[in-house]
Amino acid sequence: MSRRLRFVSLTPDQQRILNEAYQYGEKRALRRRAHAILLNHKGHTINQIRDIIGVKRDTVSTWLSQWEADGIEGLQDKPREGRPHLLSESDLAVLEQLVEEYPHQLPVLHAKFQEQTGNVVSQDTLRRALKKRL
Structure with missing residues (x-):
């Protein structure tokens, strides 16, 4: 059983945004996700991206879905709660x-x-x- 190959197509503006995020992104997670999207756009399969970046296949697939749904915002980490401060x-x-x-x-x-x-x-x-x- 073969899996359907999945590739994103990017406009020049989207490529520029992802390249900036990949090269100058403040957080490592955003840089990795942007890199994955760029690799996919260049024709790398999800399995190849998985091997290059060193994450699970499902993770790469999730990043692609987040990109398709929300663009660069979908690749950003969401705010996390954490423990409340002891001092007001x-x-x-x-x-x-x-x-x-x-x-x-x-x-x-x-x-x-x-x-x-x-x-x-x-x-x-x-x-x-x-x-x-x-």
């Missing part, structure tokens, strides 16, 4: 104010922060927030 913007503002009063005194800062906000977090959480914020 108002908590971070309080933390910044406390740092000015108690610099280099993390245990004191930790106690004052919990006292003022009622938010129970570890000293490590405060340290990471300060490192990221300041």
Whole structure:
């Protein structure tokens, strides 16, 4: 049983967009997906693309479907949820104010922060927030 060969046809504008994504894309995933679409347009089969890029055949097929359905937007990673932040913007503002009063005194800062906000977090959480914020 042979599989139907599947190839996308691209306009010059689409080729330019995919080439830019492949060469200058910010994320590796987008560059790989754009590369796969370009290879398919040049006549490579899904199995050949699978071997070149090193992913499963179904993955390449999914990328082709996403391209056909949504264009370059279909190749972008979708936003992911993740764990909610432990510290709100108002908590971070309080933390910044406390740092000015108690610099280099993390245990004191930790106690004052919990006292003022009622938010129970570890000293490590405060340290990471300060490192990221300041």
